[in-house]
Amino acid sequence: MQIDAIDQRILYRLQENGHLSNQDLAEQVSLSPSACLRRVRALEDAGLIRGYRAVLDAEKLGFELEAIVHVSLDQSRPGWHEEFLAGIALHDEITEASIVTGASNYILAVRTRNLAAFSNFVEDKLSKIPGVRDLCSHIVMRKVKSRGGMLPLASWR
Structure with a gap:
């Protein structure tokens, strides 16, 4: 789907x-x-808008600790990737998981x-x-920027 400047403004505002x-x-x-509703529905249908949700304050809800965990896996095990994905899916403590390059396989x-x-x-x-072969945890002391959403937003204003 081609998006124009109006679509970009809609996406920016909704974000x-x-x-x-x-x-x-x-x-x-x-x-x-x-016209706005038609465009929003087209953006949803095209998958550019995947959903809407409330952004909760984890600390006020009693979840005071945030950590970034680097995980290295034993890649010689058959099905190591699928097995790890199935394992992390069971734990709500993990709020995000990314496959990365570098010394570890995943960052959680x-x-x-x-x-x-x-x-x-x-x-x-x-x-x-x-x-799981190795874990390296980093406790977040204070979040200094948390934007979410996607970039580049500055050019969409």
């Missing part, structure tokens, strides 16, 4: 606030409400209530996933 009414969105992108974002819960998660769950 900033997915709770906008169609009327407000239409005003912000200088379209009639019906992990959220737990506190350091004791994180330690238990690593010892009792993560390290016991078959094929």
